[in-house]
Amino acid sequence: MPSHHLVLVPEIGEIPRLLDWVEKCCAEAGVDEGVVAKLSLALDEAAANVIDHAFSETPPPHRFEVTLTIDTERIAAELVDNGPAFDPLTAAEPDTAAAVEERDAGGLGVHLIRRMMDSVTYQRVDGENRIRLEKTRQ
16 A cells, blocks of 8 residues: 655645645545545645644644555545644534634634544654544545
8 A cells, every 4th residue: 555755844835735745646546636635625724733733832843744545445644743732633513503703713624624534533642643534535
């Protein structure tokens, strides 16, 4: 099963490079464009959350890496950072039925990730946050 690895500088300007890399890896593996679009949207959100929050109060060195694994049935992306422990999956589901002006700010990114992916998991391992996003290829 092909596995690809990318080390990122934790800056918002790196997200286009991440998404281009994902598209290239997926195209080489023949992944459907619709699946790639959903994965890219979820990765955009997840990477932005890491960049915006994981290192704001953490002194360097900062580590942010993404591993992409593609097999015949699914595609998985694992984001790893050495910021403080934070499980985004503990965030409450936003009240999407409420009027926009009545909603709490934030929380829609994690909601979007959950909706786009078939599986989202979080682990804290050896001082690192690991969030895994999985999507079936069909």
